[in-house]
Amino acid sequence: MELPKFLMGDNTDHKDDIFVIHTEYPRFIINLVDDEIEWLEVFKEADEDILAGEVARLIEDASAFYDREMERYQEE
Template identity: 45%
Template sequence: MSFPKFLVADNTDSLDAIFIVHTEFPAFILNLENDEVKWLDDISDENQGDLTKTLESLISEAEDFYQREVDRYNL
């Protein structure tokens, strides 16, 4: 089964939170309410310089993805 690169998630235990799940390496869950990131993959062995740029880019992509989804929903 293949998954999209990003998924939107929510949970009634966290009513104000909206989560973006990145399904590719490095997999993570971004809480848009407080910008907290939970890493699902072990990234400790990655080159820190390259990793920082990659992660900043992925988090920006996740936020853009969410905005696109909201815009589509509000049409």
């Protein structure tokens, strides 16, 4: 099975939260309400330095994905 790069997540226990799941390395779940990230990877110290520069881009990509999906829902 080939997964899309991003998925939207929903949970009725967290009605006000907006979750986006990034399925490629580095895998994570972000709550777009507060930009809190839960990493689904275990990183080595060397990886953390590389990721520091990637985090801002990954948040922007997740936000752009969400905005695109919401536009598509509104069009239907």
